[in-house]
Amino acid sequence: MADHTMIGKMGRVTGAITPGHLGEVMIPVRGGSEAFHAYAADGDDTIPTGKRVVVVEYYPPRTVVVTPM
Amino acid sequence: MAQVIAVAVAAGLLFLVVLFKLMWRVAEPNEALVISGLREHTPSDQVSESLGFKIVTGKGTLVIPGVQTVRRLSLDLREAELEIDCVTHQGIPLGIKGVVIFKVGDDYTSIANAARRFLDQQDNMDHRVHNVFAGHLRAIVGNMTVEEMIRDREKLTQLTRESSGTEMEKLGLIVDSLQIQEIVDPTGYIENLGRPHAAAVASQARIAQASADREATEREQEAEALKAEARRASQVKQASYQAEIDQATAQAKQAGPLSEASAKQEVVVQETKVAELEAQREEQKLQATVRKPADARAYEQTTLAKADRDARISAAEAHAKEVEMQAGANAQRVKLEAAAEAEHVRLAASAQAESTKAIGQAEAAATEAKGRAEGEAVRAKGMAEAEAIKARADALAENQDAVIGQQLAEQWPAIVEAAAKPFGDVDQMIVLNGAQGLSEVLAQALSQGATGLQLARNLLAEGRNGNGKAAAKEVDKAAD
Numbered sequence: 001m002a003d004h005t006m007i008g009k010m011g012r013v014t015g016a017i018t019p020g021h022l023g024e025v026m027i028p029v030r031g032g033s034e035a036f037h038a039y040a041a042d043g044d045d046t047i048p049t050g051k052r053v054v055v056v057e058y059y060p061p062r063t064v065v066v067t068p069m
Numbered sequence: 070m071a072q073v074i075a076v077a078v079a080a081g082l083l084f085l086v087v088l089f090k091l092m093w094r095v096a097e098p099n100e101a102l103v104i105s106g107l108r109e110h111t112p113s114d115q116v117s118e119s120l121g122f123k124i125v126t127g128k129g130t131l132v133i134p135g136v137q138t139v140r141r142l143s144l145d146l147r148e149a150e151l152e153i154d155c156v157t158h159q160g161i162p163l164g165i166k167g168v169v170i171f172k173v174g175d176d177y178t179s180i181a182n183a184a185r186r187f188l189d190q191q192d193n194m195d196h197r198v199h200n201v202f203a204g205h206l207r208a209i210v211g212n213m214t215v216e217e218m219i220r221d222r223e224k225l226t227q228l229t230r231e232s233s234g235t236e237m238e239k240l241g242l243i244v245d246s247l248q249i250q251e252i253v254d255p256t257g258y259i260e261n262l263g264r265p266h267a268a269a270v271a272s273q274a275r276i277a278q279a280s281a282d283r284e285a286t287e288r289e290q291e292a293e294a295l296k297a298e299a300r301r302a303s304q305v306k307q308a309s310y311q312a313e314i315d316q317a318t319a320q321a322k323q324a325g326p327l328s329e330a331s332a333k334q335e336v337v338v339q340e341t342k343v344a345e346l347e348a349q350r351e352e353q354k355l356q357a358t359v360r361k362p363a364d365a366r367a368y369e370q371t372t373l374a375k376a377d378r379d380a381r382i383s384a385a386e387a388h389a390k391e392v393e394m395q396a397g398a399n400a401q402r403v404k405l406e407a408a409a410e411a412e413h414v415r416l417a418a419s420a421q422a423e424s425t426k427a428i429g430q431a432e433a434a435a436t437e438a439k440g441r442a443e444g445e446a447v448r449a450k451g452m453a454e455a456e457a458i459k460a461r462a463d464a465l466a467e468n469q470d471a472v473i474g475q476q477l478a479e480q481w482p483a484i485v486e487a488a489a490k491p492f493g494d495v496d497q498m499i500v501l502n503g504a505q506g507l508s509e510v511l512a513q514a515l516s517q518g519a520t521g522l523q524l525a526r527n528l529l530a531e532g533r534n535g536n537g538k539a540a541a542k543e544v545d546k547a548a549d
Contacts, residue, residue, distance in 0.1 A: 015227055022231045037234055061178035
């Protein structure tokens with residue numbers, strides 16, 4: 001799966017993303033939805049659970065960088 | 070010939086089908102096929118590009134037997150049970166039982182990583198994960214407090230992610246969930262944690278129960294009071310009705326006797342009237358037959374008695390007058406006679422008295438003169454004797470008392486004689502009490518002598534100076 005298929009996908013935060021801590025987002029992919037480890041694009045940003053986010057970077061296999069919509 | 074050809078074709082078709090069946094492999098939805106052998110001609114992925122094996126998921130593929138090998142890697146969920154002793158952030162020892170649920174990642178990178186590590190030892194996967202995760206869980210628990218462990222699921226999952234995420238990525242696994250099933254708490258920390266709240270709740274429950282009970286009791290008692298009141302009112306009403314019924318019954322019962330009695334009364338009244346009339350008739354009859362004649366007789370007798378009485382009174386008065394006049398005459402006569410007699414007697418008595426008086430006076434004078442002369446003589450003699458005794462007493466003053474007593478005793482008859490002498494010399498003695506008076510005088514004289522003796526003795530015994538005089542004086546007195 002190439003980077004371009006992941007980048008731009010929308011997801012939902014299931015574990016709060018706080019500065020210095022790993023969060024979790026659910027992203028629909030491969031016909032299902034999978035959980036990915038998530039960092040905020042802005043390192044000081046805090047993204048609470050339930051917030052909708054967009055994937056801006058993808059580090060295989062399971063890490064994404066997101067920014068809140 | 071044609072049959073042979075048909076059979077051959079059929080056999081050929083069958084062979085092709087069997088061959089196809091042998092070469093065609095299908096990946097089930099929960100597994101990945103890892104095919105190695107021939108280099109993949111159309112590299113569509115970085116993985117296959119670099120390692121030279123093909124990963125197929127969710128579809129079929131043709132495998133050339135003998136050239137290529139197919140392995141299946143399960144993508145199912147797996148779980149590893151954990152049971153560790155650890156220490157919390159606050160230093161409280163706990164025993165944790167948990168379960169970690171994981172699977173092989175669905176992307177080709179994860180499948181490739183997993184395939185290279187576990188393909189031949191998928192059964193050992195749980196054991197290896199258990200070993201890896203025990204350390205992670207210990208670290209996770211060490212970063213949490215007991216309260217967080219119980220309440221803060223978010224933090225638990227976050228710590229799980231942070232501590233184990235990257236390491237599991239290396240193995241091509243993803244952790245779906247970490248569940249703590251049981252916390253063994255040897256120090257009783259969790260139990261004590263809940264105790265204040267439990268106590269408060271229990272207290273509130275008791276309070277609520279007590280107040281509800283109290284309220285219920287109050288209501289019950291109020292209801293009881295109301296019931297009692299209603300009962301009282303009912304009984305009062307019943308009693309009053311009963312009283313009315315009784316009264317009515319009694320009145321009804323009395324009605325018969327009452328009317329009977331009133332009828333009787335009427336009869337009695339009538340009878341009484343009859344009796345009264347009869348009494349009146351009787352009275353009238355008696356008036357006529359008894360009283361009138363009796364009155365006449367009484368009047369007759371009264372008149373007769375009055376006349377008789379008047380006659381008698383007149384007779385008695387005349388008689389009284391006569392007797393009175395006769396008595397007056399008699400009294401006058403007796404009076405004159407008595408006066409004459411009295412004068413006669415008085416004159417005779419006065420003459421006799423005069424003579425007796427003269428005789429008495431002459432005799433008295435003679436006796437007086439004689440007595441006085443003889444008294445003087447006795448007195449002189451007594452005095453002389455007293456002097457003698459006095460002298461003797463003086464002389465014997467120094468002698469013993471016994472001697473004095475003896476001397477006195479020797480002289481006693483003479484003293485007594487001297488004392489009695491005056492009586493003896495008296496010729497005529499007028500004693501008013503007669504013989505008894507004489508004996509009294511003698512006894513007095515004798516007792517005086519005895520007293521004088523005793524006195525003299527005592528006085529002599531008491532002292533020696535001038536006692537003789539006192540004794541003599543006493544003797545004189547006795548002589549007198």
